[in-house]
Amino acid sequence: MKSSDFEFLKLEQNQNRVSVLTINRPDKLNALNRSVLHELDQLFQMLRSDPKTGVLIITGAGEKAFVAGADIKELSSLTKQQGESLSASGQAIFDQIESFNKPVIALINGYALGGGAELAMACHIRIATENALIGLPEVSLGLIPGYGGTQRLPNLIGKSKAMEMILTGQPIKAEEALNIGLVNHVASTADAMGYTVNLAEKMLKNGPLALEKAIEAINSVYSTNSYTKEATLFGQLCNTNDFREGTNAFLEKRNADFKGN
Numbered sequence: 001m002k003s004s005d006f007e008f009l010k011l012e013q014n015q016n017r018v019s020v021l022t023i024n025r026p027d028k029l030n031a032l033n034r035s036v037l038h039e040l041d042q043l044f045q046m047l048r049s050d051p052k053t054g055v056l057i058i059t060g061a062g063e064k065a066f067v068a069g070a071d072i073k074e075l076s077s078l079t080k081q082q083g084e085s086l087s088a089s090g091q092a093i094f095d096q097i098e099s100f101n102k103p104v105i106a107l108i109n110g111y112a113l114g115g116g117a118e119l120a121m122a123c124h125i126r127i128a129t130e131n132a133l134i135g136l137p138e139v140s141l142g143l144i145p146g147y148g149g150t151q152r153l154p155n156l157i158g159k160s161k162a163m164e165m166i167l168t169g170q171p172i173k174a175e176e177a178l179n180i181g182l183v184n185h186v187a188s189t190a191d192a193m194g195y196t197v198n199l200a201e202k203m204l205k206n207g208p209l210a211l212e213k214a215i216e217a218i219n220s221v222y223s224t225n226s227y228t229k230e231a232t233l234f235g236q237l238c239n240t241n242d243f244r245e246g247t248n249a250f251l252e253k254r255n256a257d258f259k260g261n
């Protein structure tokens with residue numbers, strides 16, 4: 001498979017071994033449906049041994065969004081088993097990103113919600129544009145984050161603030177994300193790609209094996225994460241009326257009326 005075979009991913013590679021991967025589904029704010037996830041899985045497998053990629057930058061197509069989450073239309077019909085299995089496979093793909101053998105930088109150019117925030121958190125470093133909004137709104141759909149967000153967010157910003165973000169479901173702006181350590185740097189939309197490429201080039205001056213082992217060593221600090229628990233709970237919620245109500249309310253463009261069952 002070649003990178004040009006992908007329907008929803010665009011890969012551009014420069015001479016200096018900086019590759020830019022764009023999630024390209026702008027009419028749905030780059031929401032992660034099954035095909036996008038599958039393509040991400042394929043591409044990361046391909047790029048592991050690709051000599052033209054030394055650092056990978058991930059961003060979203062269009063002016064509005066990095067990624068506005070998992071595809072809510074697809075989510076809405078999940079059974080308990082399907083929910084658990086979708087969560088586990090999303091976790092495995094994002095784990096592949098987190099344990100990638102070369103640095104991965106998220107360039108958050110707008111909304112990074114739900115699965116979009118989880119994708120950004122799986123990357124090694126996050127740069128945000130000034131208009132970025134980052135959040136985990138799953139509880140507003142009667143769900144919890146299922147692609148590693150309940151584990152990675154407290155690792156990145158601490159339990160207390162992670163509880164606040166996940167339990168309110170409210171997104172935060174780029175500046176606050178910077179203050180709490182969720183992103184590394186904020187830049188204007190015009191400057192963000194230049195800044196990110198420059199950061200990538202600084203990394204590329206270093207030994208590639210050392211970069212790989214540094215990523216592996218840092219990741220080992222967080223090796224006790226409970227991803228299985230997250231997938232089980234995500235699956236259980238797919239069996240509830242609140243989940244049907246939450247996802248249907250989004251699709252019908254109305255507020256959800258949760259009954260707690």
Ligand code: COA
Nearest residue numbers: 027028029031068069070071072073111113114115137138
């Ligand atoms: N899944 C599926 N479709 C999505 C989506 C998602 N997560 N996020 C956006 N879209 C679709 C919308 O349904 C809409 O499609 P349509 O034109 O066919 O109706 C299109 O993308 C544009 O989104 P829209 O809601 O019209 O844009 P907006 O600027 O008014 O609002 C958001 C932007 C991000 C605030 C809003 O789209 C939103 O809340 N998205 C869902 C976020 C979310 O809950 N993510 C977590 C999922 S687990």
